[in-house]
Amino acid sequence: MKRLIERGLMFGNLIHVDSPALVERYNRALEHLTSKQTRLDDFHIDISGFSPEIGEELGDPLYLNHSGVNRQFILLSTRQKTAPLLDATFSTSRGILRQFIEANEAQLFALTAKDAVAGELLNSVFVLRSPADLFDIRRIRIEADTTSGTVRDAEKLGQMVDRFLNEEDAWFDDVLIADMIGVAQRTGDVTRNPVRLKQMEFEQRNFWTSHFGGTYLFRGLEHPAIITAGDWIDPAELPVKSSYRITDRSFIALFLQRNQLVEPIVRARGIDAGAILRQKMDFIIVDAAQDMGLDVSGASRGDLRKMARQQIHSQMPPEYHTLNRLVIWAEENGDWPEIDSDDPAYFYTLRARDHPDRDLINQLLAELSPKDVRQLFICHKTLFYQMYATWTETKKAYVADFLAREYKVDKAGARAALFGHEAPMDRASAPREDVIARVGPWGAVRGR
Structure with missing residues (x-):
């Protein structure tokens, strides 16, 4: 693969992480998600924050994608939106991550100026035991926050500000005022600079997955089907009538x-x-x-x-x-x-x-x-x-x-x-x- 790497055809367009501050932020996010850290001083990351160097160091190429289902991510910069997604196990994952970054670009730019943003692409399936489980993947929801909980704190501060402005006796509530000041020291003025990430869900109807030998699921069509490069899947076990091998x-x-x-x-x-x-x-x-x-x-x-x-x-x-x-x-x-x-x-x-x-x-x-x-x-x-x-x-x-x-x-x-x-x-x-x-x-x- 050396020839492809040298020509930028493999691991191309990755983001280089080489400053101590960024490495430290990455480690905080990595520990937050996986309870692990890297000892590397510089490495490269894809759109999800996955690093092939760290994967090799940890001996775990799925350290941000446990069981290959709910992919976790670490954002150090909005520049990651143009990076590839390495070892994708679902064809929709990169597009979802890019849409999330673009929809929240201004907020993420501000958040990643001081901290890493860590999150996960969530669905109701955590382990795929059989091809039938693929049909339970219907929507992908994104959860994300900084490692210090800035988004969570901003939401909490926003609620306290609403109470302060709308409740009759809130002006005299010393505990509420003290809590607001304490949270605001971490989040800044959320009334002028709101810190809120859009709640985003993505419908999963037709997609490819690397599971079960490589499988295409088409259920959002007039004539649905499942196509696999692995072992033939008995349609009696599936909610579709047509099941084909790639051959x-x-x-x-x-x-x-x-x-x-x-x-x-x-x-x-x-x-x-x-x-x-x-x-x-x-x-x-x-x-x-x-x-x-x-x-x-x-x-x-x-x-x-x-x-x-x-x-x-x-x-x-x-x-x-x-x-x-x-x-x-x-x-x-x-x-x-x-x-x-x-x-x-x-x-x-x-x-x-x-x-x-x-x-x-x-x-x-x-x-x-x-x-x-x-x-x-x-x-x-x-x-x-x-x-x-x-x-x-x-x-x-x-x-x-x-x-x-x-x-x-x-x-x-x-x-x-x-x-x-x-x-x-x-x-x-x-x-x-x-x-x-x-x-x-x-x-x-x-x-x-």
Whole structure:
């Protein structure tokens, strides 16, 4: 993984904690949450305050995420909102933390100027014993305060101020006045500078979790389902009728189509479909070259395509040839390619439609088309790092160089180019789309 770390593709954009004051605040929060402390003088933290260095020191990579369910967090700065979430066990956790920080940014900025803010993403489930327990996770509530209880004290002071202003004899209540003065010395003037964090809850309907081998739960759809990369889950034990393994390609294709969750890349507006498909083909060449023991490190696009023509054309997998036929259709008015759900290239030809769960669907598609290493890295980093560890050194070098050169320099632009959405064209102005519309996404989905 050293190559990825050096290029900022792993542990990138973490917050460096190196001042004695910040280390001391972190330790207060860490002891408050876990009864532990670190002896490190400097370390890096993610959006939740998790530090890989401290995890190694403590021998506990889940020291802020016990049982992988209710994630705790430590905020030293609002700058953490742009940091990644390492070793995420739920796909929604980073988004929730970022929304919380942004909604309370002014308050958190003031609070973290003097202390760390510690908290937890709470739900009613503390341990996941079976997949059925996932359905008990419905809402996530955030609890947070400084280690000295500033928010709690501010709420208490606010209540005392209300009594002082509204109760007839409060002006003569020496105990109340003394208590107000004592709390105000810790919180400041809450009437001028309120110290209050918004009470936030987040509904959990569709999400991915790393539990049970990696599981996607879709219950907020017209046709709900659960999809797992682990052992098959008996739907008799679940409140949904449809349960699939990640290898059940035709059933998953039917699920995506029935819920109108995906669209063909060649139909998407505002993107260069041909360029995206050709890049996917290049990644497939790299994968085939790895299997044949060929060196692709430092190879250009021209080098890869020359290699495909001259050295490994007969060994190219079917995904390559299907995508090539699709490019010919899209760019050169070739024959319409018949692509059914059993075709290994089927999921390479799709992307999520514009809907609230598009990031989750693109993550699922990345898992179903793992040779597209760019989409895998962007949409499913957990799986990317697992697969990266199994690749040859030449493929590792090529992928790391490509991502550093063509993705890392403009992440937002790359995401927009791949997954951005524009308003659809007038149907009358796009007759070639009628072919796709009639069979959409590709038509031949075999539900078996």
